[in-house]
Amino acid sequence: MRALVTGGAGFIGSNVVDALLARGDEVAVVDDLSTGRIENLEGALAAGAIFHQLDIRDADAVTTASEAARPEVVFHFAAQMDVRRSLADPAFDASVNVVGTINVLEAAHASGARRLINTSTGGAIYGETDVMPTPETVAAAPVSAYGQSKQCAELYCAWAGRARGLETVTLRYGNVYGPRQDPGGEAGVIAIFAGRLLSGEQPTVYGDGSARRDYTFVDDIVAANLLAAAQSMPGGPYNVGTGIDSSVLELIEAIDAAAAPGEAPLKPEFAAAREGELQRSSLDVSLARDELGFSAATDLKKGVAATVEALRDGS
Numbered sequence: 035m036r037a038l039v040t041g042g043a044g045f046i047g048s049n050v051v052d053a054l055l056a057r058g059d060e061v062a063v064v065d066d067l068s069t070g071r072i073e074n075l076e077g078a079l080a081a082g083a084i085f086h087q088l089d090i091r092d093a094d095a096v097t098t099a100s101e102a103a104r105p106e107v108v109f110h111f112a113a114q115m116d117v118r119r120s121l122a123d124p125a126f127d128a129s130v131n132v133v134g135t136i137n138v139l140e141a142a143h144a145s146g147a148r149r150l151i152n153t154s155t156g157g158a159i160y161g162e163t164d165v166m167p168t169p170e171t172v173a174a175a176p177v178s179a180y181g182q183s184k185q186c187a188e189l190y191c192a193w194a195g196r197a198r199g200l201e202t203v204t205l206r207y208g209n210v211y212g213p214r215q216d217p218g219g220e221a222g223v224i225a226i227f228a229g230r231l232l233s234g235e236q237p238t239v240y241g242d243g244s245a246r247r248d249y250t251f252v253d254d255i256v257a258a259n260l261l262a263a264a265q266s267m268p269g270g271p272y273n274v275g276t277g278i279d280s281s282v283l284e285l286i287e288a289i290d291a292a293a294a295p296g297e298a299p300l301k302p303e304f305a306a307a308r309e310g311e312l313q314r315s316s317l318d319v320s321l322a323r324d325e326l327g328f329s330a331a332t333d334l335k336k337g338v339a340a341t342v343e344a345l346r347d348g349s
């Protein structure tokens with residue numbers, strides 16, 4: 035298969051790129067390297083992937099890259115995903131996540147792609163709800179501008195199906211973690227805390243540590259993307275997670291359990307909860323199981339141990 039991966043130099047995108055190349059697909063990557071790293075593509079470039087450094091807000095540039103790649107399937111990961119930045123500058127957030135997504139949809143269609151796999155968020159899209167775990171039938175009511183722009187992008191994907199005949203499948207992830215997530219980034223509490231374990235610094239917990247999320251290992255997210263690309267009739271949106279939510283304090287326990295001799299257990303410092311952050315997010319993943327045949331294979335303990343190990347090895 036020929037694939038185009040936007041945001042392919044990022045954490046999740048680069049893991050998908052590697053999986054596609056490993057099964058023999060031809061891969062082109064689009065990324066502006068704003069948060070992604072070219073080092074994430076080292077193996078991929080050596081294996082023949084083509085890299086286009088560009089901003090998805092530039093419609094002509096995306097179309098030119100997509101026409102060169104002639105992808106059958108586009109995997110769309112490029113996004114502004116900093117929740118705090120989205121609240122400080124919602125127009126910038128929308129320029130990347132909404133207008134950028136429209137540009138990618140139009141480029142996919144213009145270059146003859148059959149399907150686009152869209153990346154959304156189960157963590158941010160539902161907002162505060164009493165329905166736990168939350169199925170896809172609960173109406174989106176995002177609190178952050180990031181969740182709002184992701185909902186809008188989902189709607190444009192559905193529009194591209196109606197207006198352009200482009201198949202789209204939206205996957206709404208839980209909190210993804212694993213190798214290559216930036217320990218110095220804004221998101222990715224497991225990467226940040228694992229980084230602190232190795233540096234001997236202490237992590238800051240915003241709130242009292244009881245906030246719960248569905249932490250999902252990146253290999254499982256890769257598997258869901260491959261299933262969505264192969265699905266005979268596009269469905270969704272699908273929640274993609276483990277179906278189990280864990281508290282921040284439970285995370286810290288899992289990270290401490292992965293400590294090597296000589297690495298001191300984390301002693302978190304507590305600070306006020308942050309604006310736009312939910313107290314609990316728990317995803318009902320039965321639709322993805324029933325329709326995509328997806329179930330997460332990696333539990334928190336195993337995934338955290340693999341993440342800490344990869345960070346220690348510098349991989």
Ligand SMILES: NC(=O)c1ccc[n+]([C@@H]2O[C@H](COP(=O)([O-])OP(=O)(O)OC[C@H]3O[C@@H](n4cnc5c(N)ncnc54)[C@H](O)[C@@H]3O)[C@@H](O)[C@H]2O)c1
Nearest residue numbers: 041043044045046066067068069070089090111112113210
């Ligand atoms: N990490 C999570 O927990 C999580 C959860 C739900 C959804 N998501 C979604 O998954 C996708 C990938 O996230 P990630 O965790 O790998 O983050 P990431 O920051 O590592 O990846 C995003 C990539 O997009 C690129 N990018 C950003 N703006 C761009 C632009 N204007 N033009 C071209 N490229 C641009 C960045 O350089 C980066 O490589 C995003 O769409 C994000 O919203 C992530």
